[in-house]
Amino acid sequence: MKVLDQITLPVSKELEKFEEYFRSVLKTDIGLLDTVVRYLVSRKGKRIRPLLIFLSANLVGEVNERTFIGATMVELLHTATLVHDDVVDEAQERRGILSINAKWNNKIAVLLGDFLLAKGLLIAIENNEFEFLHVLSEAVKLMSEGELLQIQTSREFETDENRYFEIIYSKTASLISACCEIGCLSVTDDKEMRAKLKEFGKLIGLAFQIRDDIFDYIGKTSIIGKPVGNDIREKKITLPLIYALQKVSDKEAKAIVNIVKSNKKRKDVKEVIDFVIENDGIGSAQATAIDFINKAKRILQEFPNNSARESLLRLADYIVEREK
Amino acid sequence: MKVLDQITLPVSKELEKFEEYFRSVLKTDIGLLDTVVRYLVSRKGKRIRPLLIFLSANLVGEVNERTFIGATMVELLHTATLVHDDVVDEAQERRGILSINAKWNNKIAVLLGDFLLAKGLLIAIENNEFEFLHVLSEAVKLMSEGELLQIQTSREFETDENRYFEIIYSKTASLISACCEIGCLSVTDDKEMRAKLKEFGKLIGLAFQIRDDIFDYIGKTSIIGKPVGNDIREKKITLPLIYALQKVSDKEAKAIVNIVKSNKKRKDVKEVIDFVIENDGIGSAQATAIDFINKAKRILQEFPNNSARESLLRLADYIVEREK
Numbered sequence: 001m002k003v004l005d006q007i008t009l010p011v012s013k014e015l016e017k018f019e020e021y022f023r024s025v026l027k028t029d030i031g032l033l034d035t036v037v038r039y040l041v042s043r044k045g046k047r048i049r050p051l052l053i054f055l056s057a058n059l060v061g062e063v064n065e066r067t068f069i070g071a072t073m074v075e076l077l078h079t080a081t082l083v084h085d086d087v088v089d090e091a092q093e094r095r096g097i098l099s100i101n102a103k104w105n106n107k108i109a110v111l112l113g114d115f116l117l118a119k120g121l122l123i124a125i126e127n128n129e130f131e132f133l134h135v136l137s138e139a140v141k142l143m144s145e146g147e148l149l150q151i152q153t154s155r156e157f158e159t160d161e162n163r164y165f166e167i168i169y170s171k172t173a174s175l176i177s178a179c180c181e182i183g184c185l186s187v188t189d190d191k192e193m194r195a196k197l198k199e200f201g202k203l204i205g206l207a208f209q210i211r212d213d214i215f216d217y218i219g220k221t222s223i224i225g226k227p228v229g230n231d232i233r234e235k236k237i238t239l240p241l242i243y244a245l246q247k248v249s250d251k252e253a254k255a256i257v258n259i260v261k262s263n264k265k266r267k268d269v270k271e272v273i274d275f276v277i278e279n280d281g282i283g284s285a286q287a288t289a290i291d292f293i294n295k296a297k298r299i300l301q302e303f304p305n306n307s308a309r310e311s312l313l314r315l316a317d318y319i320v321e322r323e324k
Numbered sequence: 325m326k327v328l329d330q331i332t333l334p335v336s337k338e339l340e341k342f343e344e345y346f347r348s349v350l351k352t353d354i355g356l357l358d359t360v361v362r363y364l365v366s367r368k369g370k371r372i373r374p375l376l377i378f379l380s381a382n383l384v385g386e387v388n389e390r391t392f393i394g395a396t397m398v399e400l401l402h403t404a405t406l407v408h409d410d411v412v413d414e415a416q417e418r419r420g421i422l423s424i425n426a427k428w429n430n431k432i433a434v435l436l437g438d439f440l441l442a443k444g445l446l447i448a449i450e451n452n453e454f455e456f457l458h459v460l461s462e463a464v465k466l467m468s469e470g471e472l473l474q475i476q477t478s479r480e481f482e483t484d485e486n487r488y489f490e491i492i493y494s495k496t497a498s499l500i501s502a503c504c505e506i507g508c509l510s511v512t513d514d515k516e517m518r519a520k521l522k523e524f525g526k527l528i529g530l531a532f533q534i535r536d537d538i539f540d541y542i543g544k545t546s547i548i549g550k551p552v553g554n555d556i557r558e559k560k561i562t563l564p565l566i567y568a569l570q571k572v573s574d575k576e577a578k579a580i581v582n583i584v585k586s587n588k589k590r591k592d593v594k595e596v597i598d599f600v601i602e603n604d605g606i607g608s609a610q611a612t613a614i615d616f617i618n619k620a621k622r623i624l625q626e627f628p629n630n631s632a633r634e635s636l637l638r639l640a641d642y643i644v645e646r647e648k
Contacts, residue, residue, distance in 0.1 A: 106412050
């Protein structure tokens with residue numbers, strides 16, 4: 001049995017029911033929209049976010065109708081951002097099939113994203129889930145701010161690690177943190193548990209993004225689904241490079257940053273990758289990710305022992321151990 | 325004094341205060357985002373939507389803090405859709421200056437749109453304006469659905485007028501209707517007044533879009549800011565063409581639709597425009613717009629006579645009389 005299957009086991013029925021619910025809310029009378037939506041849901045995502053919501057709910061109580069509403073909201077918002085991302089990155093593929101912008105066009109993709117966003121909001125509103133909405137709007141704002149901060153930082157060739165953590169918190173960890181918070185909120189008003197789960201989500205979210213950024217240096221294109229060295233080509237300075245730069249003289253660091261600045265050739269990307277590997281940028285970044293995961297796991301120890309906690313602990317480990 | 329200046333007179337102070345408020349909520353610590361936002365607000369829009377909200381509020385009571393919050397939400401959402409529209413239409417200009425996608429790029433424009441959308445939601449949430457949010461999410465959903473329905477319709481070369489009204493209600497009138505509803509909601513819970521103002525907004529919104537679609541046939545490029553015949557080139561079948569097609573034999577209508585289908589040359593666009601003008605498509609469409617405006621004005625007669633009502637009556641007339 002695969003690791004992820006073991007992790008999902010305690011909430012596998014909930015995840016199945018979720019798939020049905022998710023499809024049912026996306027039904028529409030508009031023929032073209034229905035065609036695009038059917039195509040969109042034909043390839044199921046990993047559903048990591050609903051999984052986190054269900055597990056967080058079961059950690060502190062029991063999944064209920066509100067948990068489903070929260071999971072649907074989050075997955076709608078997350079899907080909306082993926083569809084918009086593919087437009088801005090001019091990505092041709094998603095989940096092994098053509099992206100919406102590639103199969104149709106940019107216009108349809110942007111409109112579909114807006115529709116999914118609005119649907120997510122309406123579900124919250126129709127069900128009077130004001131607090132879910134608050135948590136998620138804050139995350140959506142942070143996500144767009146984080147992406148913009150990343151663009152600014154890569155233009156300035158900023159190599160400060162705190163700036164890096166700020167970016168990955170905004171663009172990735174904030175939504176994962178929101179998932180844990182919403183799962184908790186759906187079953188209890190307890191403020192302490194909510195704060196703890198929020199922090200747990202933040203820590204595993206940070207580790208998740210660090211692991212993703214490591215793949216850009218060591219992954220295989222065929223497994224991670226995008227070419228290795230992509231971040232360097234886009235002049236994104238991530239943790240492995242930041243740590244490697246800290247290990248060398250100012251002069252050498254400057255030379256490497258200059259290669260990233262001007263890089264055009266395949267050889268330039270390879271030179272940066274080799275530099276990072278030689279200076280143990282990968283190992284140091286992985287150590288930081290594991291640090292976050294260990295902190296996250298310690299938070300879980302403060303919750304009662306049950307099958308959801310077992311799965312969350314495994315999920316935390318999986319985040320830094322996964323190969324894609 | 326220009327017509328629009330006269331119309332805005334009863335709420336000119338509110339509109340000034342609105343500008344300040346709007347800018348203040350958009351302040352951000354992220355340098356790049358701040359630069360883009362400053363550029364965005366450097367050219368003020370027509371602020372038709374805040375105007376409608378303030379006038380609707382004063383029609384049934386008095387503008388208050390809640391009215392400002394509603395106006396800010398709406399303008400944020402409206403601005404977000406404009407920024408996204410320019411991406412999907414690859415528009416190079418907006419309000420006489422370069423569009424965000426042209427001055428920066430698609431990525432920054434899509435992210436800025438998402439940021440503005442999230443900001444609009446957060447303002448509602450922070451101020452506990454649950455009902456504003458409900459009204460506006462419904463409008464945002466309708467707007468994306470309407471645009472998608474229009475794409476579908478133009479692919480099918482559908483020439484049914486009811487389909488046309490459905491599209492322009494979704495993509496344009498729903499938000500204008502929401503403005504009138506929110507203005508009312510900000511000062512009173514009265515359900516009857518709310519329903520009447522919602523209907524008023526719907527009617528002037530429909531007329532507004534019909535007038536816009538007429539410009540595509542008779543406008544001057546230098547005034548309306550986009551080339552005449554643009555809709556035909558994009559295979560959009562709007563009311564002037566629909567009415568002209570109803571006046572001729574099935575055979576002739578089919579021939580014209582075939583020109584729209586295959587049109588590539590400048591001469592094709594001219595032939596369709598001439599056909600519409602010869603068969604009084606413009607006059608008939610204008611008559612329908614005026615019909616909507618008259619119905620809208622009759623609704624206003626049911627409200628007490630005050631300066632806001634006077635302005636709304638003038639605004640209704642202005643919508644079908646304006647030349648750009």
